Amino acid sequence: xxxxxxxxxxxxxxxxxxxxxxxxxxxxxxxxxxxxxxxxxxxxxxxxxxxxxxxxxxxxxxxxxxxxxxxxxxxxxxxxxxxxxxxxxxxxxxxxxxxxxxxxxxxxxxxxxxxxxxxxxxxxxxxxxxxxxxxxxxxxxxxxxxxxxxxxxxxxxxxxxxxxxxxxxxxxxxxxxxxxxxxxxxxxxxxxxxxxxxxxxxxxxxxxxxxxxxxxxxxxxxxxxxxxxxxxxxxxxxxxxxxxxxxxxxxxxxxxxxxxxxxxxxxxxxxxxxxxxxxxxxxxxxxxxxxxxxxxxxxxxxxxxxxxxxxxxxxxxxxxxxxxxxxxxxxxxxxxxxxxxx
Amino acid sequence: xxxxxxxxxxxxxxxxxxxxxxxxxxxxxxxxxxxxxxxxxxxxxxxxxxxxxxxxxxxxxxxxxxxxxxxxxxxxxxxxxxxxxxxxxxxxxxxxxxxxxxxxxxxxxxxxxxxxxxxxxxxxxxxxxxxxxxxxxxxxxxxxxxxxxxxxxxxxxxxxxxxxxxxxxxxxxxxxxxxxxxxxxxxxxxxxxxxxxxxxxxxxxxxxxxxxxxxxxxxxxxxxxxxxxxxxxxxxxxxxxxxxxxxxxxxxxxxxxxxxxxxxxxxxxxxxxxxxxxxxxxxxxxxxxxxxxxx
Numbered sequence: 001x002x003x004x005x006x007x008x009x010x011x012x013x014x015x016x017x018x019x020x021x022x023x024x025x026x027x028x029x030x031x032x033x034x035x036x037x038x039x040x041x042x043x044x045x046x047x048x049x050x051x052x053x054x055x056x057x058x059x060x061x062x063x064x065x066x067x068x069x070x071x072x073x074x075x076x077x078x079x080x081x082x083x084x085x086x087x088x089x090x091x092x093x094x095x096x097x098x099x100x101x102x103x104x105x106x107x108x109x110x111x112x113x114x115x116x117x118x119x120x121x122x123x124x125x126x127x128x129x130x131x132x133x134x135x136x137x138x139x140x141x142x143x144x145x146x147x148x149x150x151x152x153x154x155x156x157x158x159x160x161x162x163x164x165x166x167x168x169x170x171x172x173x174x175x176x177x178x179x180x181x182x183x184x185x186x187x188x189x190x191x192x193x194x195x196x197x198x199x200x201x202x203x204x205x206x207x208x209x210x211x212x213x214x215x216x217x218x219x220x221x222x223x224x225x226x227x228x229x230x231x232x233x234x235x236x237x238x239x240x241x242x243x244x245x246x247x248x249x250x251x252x253x254x255x256x257x258x259x260x261x262x263x264x265x266x267x268x269x270x271x272x273x274x275x276x277x278x279x280x281x282x283x284x285x286x287x288x289x290x291x292x293x294x295x296x297x298x299x300x301x302x303x304x305x306x307x308x309x310x311x312x313x314x315x316x317x318x319x320x321x322x323x324x325x326x327x328x329x330x331x332x333x334x335x336x337x338x339x340x341x342x
Numbered sequence: 343x344x345x346x347x348x349x350x351x352x353x354x355x356x357x358x359x360x361x362x363x364x365x366x367x368x369x370x371x372x373x374x375x376x377x378x379x380x381x382x383x384x385x386x387x388x389x390x391x392x393x394x395x396x397x398x399x400x401x402x403x404x405x406x407x408x409x410x411x412x413x414x415x416x417x418x419x420x421x422x423x424x425x426x427x428x429x430x431x432x433x434x435x436x437x438x439x440x441x442x443x444x445x446x447x448x449x450x451x452x453x454x455x456x457x458x459x460x461x462x463x464x465x466x467x468x469x470x471x472x473x474x475x476x477x478x479x480x481x482x483x484x485x486x487x488x489x490x491x492x493x494x495x496x497x498x499x500x501x502x503x504x505x506x507x508x509x510x511x512x513x514x515x516x517x518x519x520x521x522x523x524x525x526x527x528x529x530x531x532x533x534x535x536x537x538x539x540x541x542x543x544x545x546x547x548x549x550x551x552x553x554x555x556x557x558x559x560x561x562x563x564x565x566x567x568x569x570x571x572x573x574x575x576x577x578x579x580x581x582x583x584x585x586x587x588x589x590x591x592x593x594x595x596x597x598x599x600x601x602x603x604x605x606x607x608x609x610x611x612x613x614x615x616x617x618x619x620x621x622x623x624x625x626x627x628x629x630x631x632x633x634x635x636x637x
Contacts, residue, residue, distance in 0.1 A: 108461055248600035257466035258484025260594045261359035261478045268358055287467050288410070289479040 007019045060067075061260055070187050073113075073120040075131035076104060078167045078311040079151070079176065081318045085202045086180045096134070097310050103285050104309050105254065109133040120146060121187050124180065127152030128164035147183040154179050162230075162251065165309070168325075169234035170206075170213065173318055177202045205319035212326040213239055220277070220333050226270045227280040228290045232307040235325065236280070241333075244276060253282075255291065267293060271300045277333045278302065278332040283341065286308045301334035305339050312342050351592050359478040363587045363605065366477065369492040370540045370553060374424060376499045376572045378558030378592040380530055383568075384510045387555045389426060392441045393538040394550035396422040396448040401472035401547055402455030414465045415539035415547065416491075418448070423535040427527065475546030477587070477605040487538060495536035502529035507568055527635025544583065545606035553579060556613035560620035582612040600616060 023079040027168065069092040074080035080095030087093070094116050095105045117123060117134065118141040125134045127150040138148060151166050152159075154175055166172045181199045185192035213235075227233065230312035237245050247268055252259040259267075270276045271293070280299045281290055283306040297304050305328050311321050328339035354360055381390045397415040404414025416596035422444065428442050452472075459468040470476070509516040509523045516523065542573040561574035586609035 019484065102461060246600065252601065253467075257470060257601075258467070258476045258479050258604070260600070261357050261363070261591055262353070262602070263600070264359045264478060264592050265353070265357045286408075287471070287479075288476070288481055292479075292481040292483075 006136075014053060024162070062076055064279070069139070070121040070184060071116070071119055072122045072124065073116050073134075074123075075125040075134050075166075076310050077313065078173075078318055079124040079126070081311055082173055082176050082202065083122070083180050085205070085317070086177050086195055086198045087184055088194060088198055090188055090194065091184065094120075095250075098313065099310070102310075104131060107131075107133060107258070109137065113137065114141065115307045117141060118143070120330045122147045122149070122180070122183050124176070125151065126164060126166055128157070128159065128161055128166075130164040136220075145187075147186065149176065149183060150178050151176055162247070163233050165234065167318075167321075168232045168307075170238050171211070174206065190232060202319075205317065206322075209319055209322040209326060212323050212330070216241075216326055216330045219330070223277045223333050224275060225278045225280060225329075225333075226267060226276040226302075227284065227307075228267075228293060229282040231282045231309060232280050232325065235322075235329075239329070241329075253287075258289070264289070268296060271297050271302050274300065274302065276302060278329060279304045280307050280329075282309065301336065303336045303338045305329050305332050306341055308342075316342070349592070350588065351594075353521070354588065354591055357591070358482065360587060360591060363477045364487055364584060366480060366540070367583030367587060367609075368580055369488055370537070370544045371557065371583055372576050373492045373495045373499075373533070373540060374554050374579055375535045375557060375561075375576035377495070377530070378555050379562065379568060379571050380499065380503065380506055380510070381534065382555055382558045382562055383507060387551070388438055388582075389441050389613050390534065390554045391551035392445040392539065393419050393534065394420055394542055394547050394554070395452075397538055397542045397550065398452040398472050398547035399455065401450045401542060402452050402459060402468065402547070405459045406455055409619055410481075410484065412487065412539060412543050415534050415542040416449050416535065417628055419538045419542075423531045426560055427524075427531055447463055457607040471546075473546050473548050474604060475542070475549065475606045478543055478590070480543065484543075488543070491536050492540060495533040495540075497531035498529040499580040502526040503568075506530055512608045545609050548637055549606050549610055552610045552613050553583070556610075556617060557582065560613070560617040563620040563624040564615075578613070578616050582609055582616060585612055 069090060070087065072080075072083050072087065072091050072093045074083055074093060074095045075097060077095035077098035080098070081094045083091060084093045096109075096113050096116075097107060113133075114137050117137045123134060123138065123146065125131045125148070138146070151172065152161065152164070154282045155166065155172065157166075177199045181192075181195040184195050217240040222242055224242045224244045225236055226245045227236070227243060227250055228245075230247070233243055233250070244265055246263055249259045249263040253262070271279065279293070279302055281294060281304055294304055305325075307325065308321075311318065316324070324342045328342065332339065367448075378390075381387060397419050398417025400414035400416070401411045402414070403418070404411045407414075425444065426437075426441070429437075456469050456472065467476070471479075505521045505526045506517065506523070508519070509521055509526075513523075537554055538550055541553040544550075546554055557575040557578035558571065560578055561571040565571050565574060586605050586607075589608040590603055590605035594600065596603065
């Protein structure tokens with residue numbers, strides 16, 4: 001009897017030891033991974049802070065106050081950049097998505113963002129379901145004084161518009177800047193003249209981009225290019241280039257599902273048979289498929305060009321970013337040179 | 343022949359992604375057959391399923407670290423298998439409870455990892471890939487690695503196959519012959535960890551148990567001879583994965599056009615059908631032998 005009891009206790013002891021080992025191992029991996037992520041995020045935040053010269057970054061409760069400034073929440077930092085250009089010292093802008101290593105499509109929101117939206121006088125969002133987390137927050141904290149600019153609605157795009165990456169279309173930001181000036185003038189009529197002046201100045205900063213686009217179209221109109229995702233499809237179309245990658249492939253990668261083998265094969269053939277002059281890929285989404293396609297492009301000597309879901313920072317404003325992107329595309333087609341990061 | 347030509351869409355066999363998928367499916371089926379038969383005979387199907395789910399933790403963690411999901415699946419099943427070995431007791435009930443507790447904790451960590459994947463790294467499709475598999479977008483360079491791992495697992499499981507089978511069916515005879523169960527068990531556990539990781543690569547972590555015990559379960563309903571069961575399970579697995587890949591390829595033309603249905607869906611459904619058919623077959627065989635005894 002006693003011996004049996006001892007054996008049971010020993011067996012139980014071994015079992016608990018095993019369980020404890022598993023738990024310790026899992027906690028250790030979780031902590032290691034979380035630390036790695038935290039470091040990455042902290043670095044990104046630090047660079048973003050360094051980049052935000054002239055625009056006050058409001059944290060937590062600073063949004064509504066700030067010495068009479070209008071608190072503005074922009075879903076993505078490219079819209080935040082335009083708001084800062086138009087609003088100048090009269091606004092305090094917070095961009096929700098500014099970390100270049102986060103895919104906005106799958107972003108999940110936090111309480112802090114909800115507080116910022118609740119206190120904001122103006123919210124600028126892309127729309128088309130791209131940043132629907134903001135619409136949910138707005139619905140949860142109704143406010144009659146808050147202005148909301150939904151860029152897709154502003155551009156009168158139907159909800160069936162399939163490519164939500166609106167900021168690569170040349171016509172988008174001038175319209176956004178004008179709408180931001182209207183909304184800000186409504187909130188702060190005393191600065192209306194300043195906002196109008198700033199819109200003109202912002203439009204002027206887009207002039208180099210228009211010239212770069214004209215050059216690209218003049219030199220390479222009709223040149224075939226491929227893409228892993230439809231991020232810069234509007235720029236490709238505006239420059240007169242020909243996007244040969246099937247839409248279904250681009251949509252599947254964008255939506256995080258696997259493209260069917262026929263489509264994978266189609267893109268592989270575009271690269272290996274040199275049917276395209278450049279491969280555009282989304283730096284903010286790297287999965288096994290896009291990684292292997294980039295490697296295939298390298299082996300096949302097809303140049304690759306990085307495109308972005310949020311504005312790469314530091315060092316860029318919207319206009320200079322688009323100029324850099326257009327130049328990168330031109331250099332790829334003309335000289336076969338890749339651009340991994342702008 | 344014409345029927346086959348009608349089934350096989352043009353370009354099927356010359357397609358790079360299809361070839362990788364077929365290679366992976368074939369290797370997984372061959373490894374899973376002996377491992378699965380042992381798992382079913384040893385009544386450890388639940389542990390096998392748990393291993394797959396725990397594999398999700400490793401797969402999600404691999405995306406965080408930016409390495410191949412295969413390494414994540416392997417690492418987490420190896421850790422879990424080691425824990426099972428240490429914690430392993432003869433009583434099935436307490437073993438299942440321990441498995442269930444570890445399983446819950448592992449899935450919780452998976453939830454955290456997948457959340458971090460979506461919010462701090464750039465891996466849009468991680469959840470689908472880890473849980474349900476991405477057979478057609480496995481990088482071609484993975485195949486030699488999978489083949490090597492599969493070979494190691496096959497050798498390990500075949501070395502310990504007979505003694506473990508004996509220990510599972512006739513523990514007393516095994517003890518009398520001096521079989522050291524705990525020691526030979528290690529070979530099986532290594533093979534189990536590899537088989538689960540490869541299944542997770544093929545049809546996803548939560549479905550991996552279907553490839554592990556599906557073909558073996560069906561085979562053991564039809565035949566009781568271990569050798570035949572392994573051969574039949576291997577054949578069933580290969581047919582199910584190949585047919586699944588073929589149907590997934592053909593589904594490109596089905597609605598929604600140009601998107602194709604996931605291969606893991608077809609593989610799992612085919613294995614389910616095979617299991618039902620085996621059950622019917624076995625039932626008829628039992629009734630026939632019962633009639634013979636009565637008459």
